[in-house]
Amino acid sequence: MQNSGALVIDFSKVTRHDVDLVGGKNASLGEMIGALGRQGILVPPGFATTADAFRHYLSANNLDAVIAAELDKLAAGKIELHQAGETIRTLILGGDWPKETANAILTHYRNLGQTQGDENVPVAVRSSATAEDLPDASFAGQQETFLNVTGEAALLNACRKCYASLFTDRAISYRQIQGFSHTQVALSVGVQLMVRADTGGSGVMFSIDTETGFPDAVLINAAWGLGENVVQGAVDPDEYQVFKPFLDKTDLTPILEKRLGGKEIKMIQNSSGAPRNVPTSKAERQQYVLSDAEILTLARQARIIEDHYGHPMDMEWARDGKTGTLYIVQARPETVQSRSTHLSLKSYAVQSPGKILLTGLSVGDAAVAGRVSVIESAADIDRFVDGSVLVTSTTDPDWVPIMKRAAAIVTDHGGRTSHAAIISRELGLPAIVGCGDATHILHDGQDVTVSCAGGEEGVVSEGVSEIKVTEEALADLPQTRTNVMLNLANPSAALRWWRLPTKGVGLARMEFVINNAVRVHPMALVNFDAIGDPAVRSEIEALTLGYDNKPAYFVDRLARGLSRIAAFCYPRPVIVRMSDFKTNEYADLLGGRDFEPHEENPMIGFRGASRYYSDNYRDGFALECQAIARLRGEIGFDNVIVMIPFCRTPQEADRVLGVMAKHGLKRGGDGLEIYVMCEIPSNVVRAGEFAERFDGFSIGSNDLTQLTLGIDRDSEELAALFREDDPAVLWMIETVIREAHAAGSKVGFCGQAPSNDPSFAQRLVSYGIDSISVTPDSFIKVLRNVAKAEEDQNTST
Numbered sequence: 001m002q003n004s005g006a007l008v009i010d011f012s013k014v015t016r017h018d019v020d021l022v023g024g025k026n027a028s029l030g031e032m033i034g035a036l037g038r039q040g041i042l043v044p045p046g047f048a049t050t051a052d053a054f055r056h057y058l059s060a061n062n063l064d065a066v067i068a069a070e071l072d073k074l075a076a077g078k079i080e081l082h083q084a085g086e087t088i089r090t091l092i093l094g095g096d097w098p099k100e101t102a103n104a105i106l107t108h109y110r111n112l113g114q115t116q117g118d119e120n121v122p123v124a125v126r127s128s129a130t131a132e133d134l135p136d137a138s139f140a141g142q143q144e145t146f147l148n149v150t151g152e153a154a155l156l157n158a159c160r161k162c163y164a165s166l167f168t169d170r171a172i173s174y175r176q177i178q179g180f181s182h183t184q185v186a187l188s189v190g191v192q193l194m195v196r197a198d199t200g201g202s203g204v205m206f207s208i209d210t211e212t213g214f215p216d217a218v219l220i221n222a223a224w225g226l227g228e229n230v231v232q233g234a235v236d237p238d239e240y241q242v243f244k245p246f247l248d249k250t251d252l253t254p255i256l257e258k259r260l261g262g263k264e265i266k267m268i269q270n271s272s273g274a275p276r277n278v279p280t281s282k283a284e285r286q287q288y289v290l291s292d293a294e295i296l297t298l299a300r301q302a303r304i305i306e307d308h309y310g311h312p313m314d315m316e317w318a319r320d321g322k323t324g325t326l327y328i329v330q331a332r333p334e335t336v337q338s339r340s341t342h343l344s345l346k347s348y349a350v351q352s353p354g355k356i357l358l359t360g361l362s363v364g365d366a367a368v369a370g371r372v373s374v375i376e377s378a379a380d381i382d383r384f385v386d387g388s389v390l391v392t393s394t395t396d397p398d399w400v401p402i403m404k405r406a407a408a409i410v411t412d413h414g415g416r417t418s419h420a421a422i423i424s425r426e427l428g429l430p431a432i433v434g435c436g437d438a439t440h441i442l443h444d445g446q447d448v449t450v451s452c453a454g455g456e457e458g459v460v461s462e463g464v465s466e467i468k469v470t471e472e473a474l475a476d477l478p479q480t481r482t483n484v485m486l487n488l489a490n491p492s493a494a495l496r497w498w499r500l501p502t503k504g505v506g507l508a509r510m511e512f513v514i515n516n517a518v519r520v521h522p523m524a525l526v527n528f529d530a531i532g533d534p535a536v537r538s539e540i541e542a543l544t545l546g547y548d549n550k551p552a553y554f555v556d557r558l559a560r561g562l563s564r565i566a567a568f569c570y571p572r573p574v575i576v577r578m579s580d581f582k583t584n585e586y587a588d589l590l591g592g593r594d595f596e597p598h599e600e601n602p603m604i605g606f607r608g609a610s611r612y613y614s615d616n617y618r619d620g621f622a623l624e625c626q627a628i629a630r631l632r633g634e635i636g637f638d639n640v641i642v643m644i645p646f647c648r649t650p651q652e653a654d655r656v657l658g659v660m661a662k663h664g665l666k667r668g669g670d671g672l673e674i675y676v677m678c679e680i681p682s683n684v685v686r687a688g689e690f691a692e693r694f695d696g697f698s699i700g701s702n703d704l705t706q707l708t709l710g711i712d713r714d715s716e717e718l719a720a721l722f723r724e725d726d727p728a729v730l731w732m733i734e735t736v737i738r739e740a741h742a743a744g745s746k747v748g749f750c751g752q753a754p755s756n757d758p759s760f761a762q763r764l765v766s767y768g769i770d771s772i773s774v775t776p777d778s779f780i781k782v783l784r785n786v787a788k789a790e791e792d793q794n795t796s797t
Helices: 016-039 051-060 064-075 081-093 099-116 152-167 169-178 228-232 292-309 378-383 397-403 419-427 491-497 510-518 522-526 534-543 550-567 583-587 618-632 650-662 681-685 687-693 701-709 727-742 758-767 776-796
Strands: 008-010 046-049 123-129 145-149 187-193 201-206 217-223 238-243 255-259 265-269 275-279 313-319 326-333 344-351 356-363 367-374 389-392 408-411 431-433 447-451 457-462 466-473 483-488 505-509 574-577 640-644 674-678 696-699 746-749 771-774
Touching: 008 099, 016 046, 016 051, 016 123, 016 187, 016 292, 016 326, 046 099, 051 064, 051 099, 051 187, 064 081, 081 152, 081 169, 099 152, 099 187, 123 152, 145 152, 152 169, 152 187, 169 397, 201 228, 201 292, 217 228, 217 292, 228 265, 238 292, 238 550, 255 292, 255 550, 292 313, 292 326, 344 367, 344 447, 344 776, 356 408, 356 419, 367 466, 378 397, 389 397, 397 419, 408 419, 419 431, 431 457, 483 491, 483 776, 491 510, 491 550, 505 510, 505 550, 505 771, 510 550, 522 534, 522 550, 522 618, 550 574, 550 618, 618 640, 618 650, 640 650, 650 674, 650 687, 674 681, 674 687, 681 687, 681 701, 681 727, 687 696, 687 727, 696 727, 701 727, 727 746, 727 758, 758 776, 771 776
Parallel strands: 367 389, 389 408, 408 431, 483 505, 483 771, 505 574, 574 640, 640 674, 674 696, 696 746, 746 771
Antiparallel strands: 008 046, 046 187, 123 145, 123 187, 201 217, 201 313, 217 238, 238 255, 265 275, 313 326, 344 466, 356 431, 356 457, 367 447, 447 457
């Protein structure tokens, strides 16, 4: 510990080892100034009062014994929490500054003013407790912060208020939850040069994915104005996600996600310098706070800070509106995902959910059912019913005492880095934040099901649904010769599977990404003027807001959606199947009905490869190719393999490959591999010719069964005859594996059969299949089935 006995100390003389001296927050600021400034981490200068100064203040005002007595009465149940807190805070606020301490604070403030040429230099005054920002407890927002404090008298008053905030009801309650002794915690005050973020922007950043623990992502939230609105969840911020392993490659732009937040308000300074909230302009709401270059700059800073500290970090940043300079204003350990041992994989599934009432951003991946308790004001906290679903506009640290008694939390406002999100993760509660109007739609006593099990979008549905919970141990999973891979379609849920020992993604369905992330028919974007329905035109205009042209929206959204799938298992292969909508499914996309023909049997109609070179869809396929080119090139995921579905003849393959090459996807170029789906009998009969044109096959058993047996796979009348283990279908599978291998091509299987039937997995192993790709919920079961089949095969030989 440095400078023991000092009352005030400059940040530049503090290191991370001085938590007992200046608290976790201030120790971290000093550490970054001293150790990371040369690496481009800019931290506003300042100073901190020490724990000794706090103790000196209490003893000089004879407060130690009185505070201890009040806390003893609280522990004995003789007084309520709010009574104890109010009494102690009043005593501290009524105290006088010891002359020596006041002089030390003002001397450092004057020195800071001289460096800035302003004797009343604006500062941020932040509380930093000596039991704060530890790796196993965040103490998020438990003490007070005061922004844009100017002048000596205001500074001393703000410091005194920080001292008092060590005993807010929320801080007392949180220490009780975490098992910290009240009397052994001291309060340091950090006084930091104020960044003019009120005219710039600010937010929160994590060096880990907060929902899944995926270690290779940086998550950034951003809003206009000062950062308190983002921290407290009072605003719906922009959200950006960046892939860390590519940050050294300056020719790449590895931004996985850019989500435009509502940003309805911003915190600015009024004429007297005090912070206040005002509505944002329409232009601000429709504009991203950060440019791509700024997103990447912050992400690189997050990685530098994480590398220095040696564990995932939770940071706050601010951008000066005058200079555009980005500053890190806080950094502390991330306390939830980094503590998890992840010895098992728990999955939740809502059975027969009711009508969807609300959606928002999910926090966690659990689901619960319960009765709603709407609490719109902290003054009404006493009305909360234990074990119910807390529904409120937003939360702050005053809400912690009831949050820990809730089954789930639903808020109108806030992002994944808001107070509600951070505390919900720490308490292990499912939460849905940023719903918009939860407090208006839901009512007290209403039965609902809250589900965060579907990825990034959380859902509140009507009624109490049954929730199926499955848990699979991740320890001691077998190794197999056959590659067991995943089938994925939902980008928002992809990162949650990063802990599975998958060999990659055997099937990423592009059409599902288009349906969820894009929503618009590509030809409607290329030929927007041809759309006749005013309502459709208006909806497309809203979705494509901020893009230079409408086709660019399709390329950007599709590339980023696929990037989430490509990221979680990089550098292992990810096979992306080009769009395989049927005409009736394409027609359901926005604007699709103006561009799709009506077919009596779309299952064997205008689908797959036949669309890609047709004048009716060629321009739409060009956008798909551009998205893949951006995914592999600009974003950097060269692990992506492209697959062509429903390719009927080798001649059709030649036409498709020619179109792809024109749009930058030449087989072999930059290491690009192109596969073909094996789902038509002609793919088997002419396997050798297809192998000359493609690098591999993936067997789609549903379509192969349909066309081998002549059964419409959607027919209820013929469902009993639809069997993937029919001898004719098995002959097709065994034959294409043999023929492909003879031609030097790889063969995978991406149907559902191995998930449902262990004997089917055993057959595929006996045929010599190279890979089996299954849904995540059946991955571990299939892996064990494959291991058993390989063991049996070894025994028999």
